[in-house]
Amino acid sequence: MTELLKLTNVSRHFGGLKVLQDVSFAVRQGAISGLIGPNGAGKTTVFNLITGLLPPTTGDIVLDGATLLGRKPHEITRAGVARTFQNIRIFKEMTLLENVIVGMHRHLAYGVPGLMLALPKYRAEERRARDRARELLSWMKLDHKADDLADNLSYGAQRRLEIARALATEPRLLLLDEPVAGMNSTEKTELMREIVNIQGRGYTIFMIEHDMRFVMGLCEQISVLNFGKIIAQGDPEQIRRDPQVIEAYLGREDDEVAVTPDVEDEA
């Protein structure tokens, strides 16, 4: 099995608060993996460390053999990591199409002269970007709304737009932060299908999710985080039976439906 992403003994402290302690796990190439854990366990912090929004206090994060430490967020995106946010961060004053095209920033290969003179190269690249953006929107069943303002979308549709926008950066690893939070069961079932389709197209997916049915149904590998430590790793069956996990997480029914943001989210 090839490991696309590998975290080794990653810790993150905020002052005296140890949000993550010696977290180690790997994400397998081409698979759907998940990270679960009660509210405040440090899940979003893991995403913030991977995407370079925060530096880890200690430890190493490696993508396909190259360390991500010390790189800026945009450099990590260019290295092939894209993400969505728990509290949706689409560009609300742009259309859906523009949102997705922003994600292609890096992949539009024209220089300043081409742009100023509207040379054929520029026009071809812009047309290609629009076509590709429409295709990505159609993956998420949003192509019929391509020219609508993103702000007018329903909550569930905004989450799907965020995934389309993340895919536009041509990632090797797609990080989804609670993709079905706030969705109804029909929307969840649809998104499940769409995520399987995305994986089928060769993307590696790593998600944080509270919805156990969703995680257990999609992920082949799950890591469980509790109070900043990994307490269990394995396939859904192993996780379901793990006594520590049951105690920490599955035993408490109220967590399964919780949608309140993690406390460290904005940190």
Place this chain on the structure above:
Amino acid sequence: MLESLDNFWSIYSNLVLSLGTASLLALSIYLTLSCGMLAMANAAFMGIGAYTSSILTMTYGWPFPAAIVAGMAAPAVVAFVIGKPTLRLSGVYLAMATLAFGEVVRLCIIRAESLTGGALGLNGIPQLTQWWHVLLAVVAVLFVLARLRRSRIGRAFEAIKEDETAAGLMGIDVNGHKMLAFALGAAIAGLAGVLNAHLTFFIGPQEFGFDRGVEILTMTILGGINSLFGPVLGGIIVTLLPELLRSFKDYRAVANGLILVLIVLFLPKGLWNPAWMRRVLGLERKGVTP
């Protein structure tokens, strides 16, 4: 007919041309605003451009085109140097840092008396600016900015304005694009300074102080940054207003401040806002038909 046009031109040519330089100034701050940055250094950049080019043409006898290039390059280089530490600031902190920079520039101009004429200013700048220079400058700047808006760079500016973090995670070099907007805006402000200095014979340090900075901001906030017409419209209104209300000329700064407050309160997207204009026109039509 032609004679009256000649008359009009001989009286008002300076005013018409200053509409052009005002538009350039409004467009220069539009660039940073469209990137979500409230940078207040454009009056200082205008001053750097004006002094650099005037000293070059007056003292060193440089040809005008070379002075224009130098008058644009100097503020852009200064913008690059001060942008490195300041552009990571956001919101009101960036405004404060850039305002302070503006004051530093003004005081430097006053202190460097042998070079700049100090508080008395520079007198007898050759009148090299032709009407078509101004027109060409406005058209060229509008063209460049219009092209930028329709490209990945313009989209990156807008993304940064809406959400810096999300923009960075789209693979956009946030600091690089902010620097580009800041330095390009400085070059455009410098261009306005060059053209203005070689139009009016005289420049003094007071022209490039806090009042001018607020005036430039007022133009662009008044016009709005939804389109390139907004800043041009704002520049024209803010320049014409004191001419139309001659008797209130002493209150120019008050009027600018008042406009700024009113626009921010009632028309946060500025005057050039198609949706709002349609609504107003729609209301008027209703009023006419019984």
